[in-house]
Amino acid sequence: MSHIQILAPDVARKISAGEVIERPSSVVKELVENSVDAGSTRIDVELVEGGKAQIRVTDDGVGIAPDDLGKIFLKHATSKIATVEDLEAIVTMGFRGEALASIGAVSMARIVSCARGADRGAEIEVRGGERGRQRYVGAPEGTRVEVKELFYNIPARRKFLKSTPAEMSHISDVLTKLALSHPEVHFVFLHNGREVFNLPSVSCLRDRVVAYYGEELARDLIPISSREQELEVTGFATSPAHHHANARMQFIFLNGRPIRDSGLTHAVNTAYRTLLPQGRFPVVFLLLSIDPSAVDVNVHPTKMEIRFRDASRVYGQVLQAVKKALNQFQPGLAPPSAASGTDSDTEIPRGVDALLKTPRPYATGGMSGVDTSGPLLPRTPAAMPSRAVTGVEHGRFLQLHSAYIVEENPNGINIIDQHALHEAVLYNDIKNTVRERALSSQRLLIPELLELSPTDFFRILGLKDTLKELGLELDEFGRNSVIVRSVPQILKDVNIKELIEGLLEDTKEGEETGDQMLDRIMKVMACKGAVKFGHRLSAQELVALLERRKDNIKFAHCPHGRPTTLFFSLEELSKQFKRTGK
Structure with missing residues (x-):
């Protein structure tokens, strides 16, 4: 008896479609790329319920002749290539002839098209891969x-589709990249009848960045220009003042196509290595133009991954x-000082580097008698401890470089990262109050309004319910804006903009369970609410x-795993000073 079977055409279509269409953003990407290839000057994208209910893409491109419309939902039907040799010179966004067939296999789809110069158009529908009759219509x-x-x-x-805000975040990201790579096209994006963005056509990338991200970022754009043989590298870097915890603001385009390439990302980050704190990523808009024969874009059905014929040369030129x-922007630009580092920066001051060769977790002897009641880092003199400020019962301490605390210990010294310790304390406090359902919020006298990119706007809306559970309440407020009405009482002095940016950078939608997401948000809140690296503390x-x-062993490490002390x-000190044996 044979165990190997040939799959039925319907089953095979659905399996194949899954390689191209993963979620609504995949549909939007494929349809908009087709519109770009059609020479469109305007593309309208209209969605209902994050694309789960309906996606409509309308363009003013060359259109499809009635004779071709009947083939449109057939697999490997394309007007963009005809022979194997054509794969060596791909200049269009699409070419595989899989997208519309895949979309038609897993949805109810309809196409209405009128070729340029024709007096009427045609319409065809497909339902789960089964095509309906074609008919002529006015269009x-x-x-x-x-x-x-x-x-x-x-x-x-x-x-397995996510919430509407989560799907909208993915779609916004796709459209952002396409709008940046094709500034000559007018993009209009609507969701549930509301405008998400409206980007008229402009003559250059810089104007599109201004329209999308505003003048503040545009003022710090640094032109990039390099041409060697068949490769031209243009676009913009930004000043080191703009950086993020991940590479989400690094846009790389190849011949007008948004791409992912670890080598090019590494080249960009290497160029900034001495200018940014460790673990931070710059903002760049990079346009690469290369002879199509020098690159293979037929690596994956999504066409996001590519292979260069000479990857090392491309890497070197980009770097x-x-x-x-x-x-050229600022010759001899110095790296950031310790005081300008990020919250997560734990670089050791150079003056004690030789001492720190075999660090161990801090010794706790002598701390058991310390009173731990009362608020953390009180700000008013009346709330300050009355004890002498020269020591904490068992010894003395001082702050160095507005970042570290050196504390005498009966058996040696502790060197404490002030941010990491405060972050650990806050995280523990937040966890306890959430567990006991005792987390109170502080209503803002003046609510804070934040303008976000469409991608970030929908991402933060996806976190709205979880944030409310933690005492941070926010609502939509106009197009791509949110208004923050309250914050957790324990973080009443937090910088709200930094907190929201931290949440957007550190949370990973779709990769974590509800409890994992809650814990990650608590970690971000603790980090953003903690005293900053580089902040001078008073003795009190x-x-x-x-x-x-x-x-408390819970305070030995911060929530991100870095030691606090x-x-x-x-x-060890005696050995360093050659006093061993005395």
């Missing part, structure tokens, strides 16, 4: 594609182009922070 020049009930016939796939731009604040530590024994 303006261009093409309109409607996709309804995505994955209606694959319940296992449909149930040098970005470095040159940064040097130092006392308050050290009092909260006590003999390093201990050096008297024996």
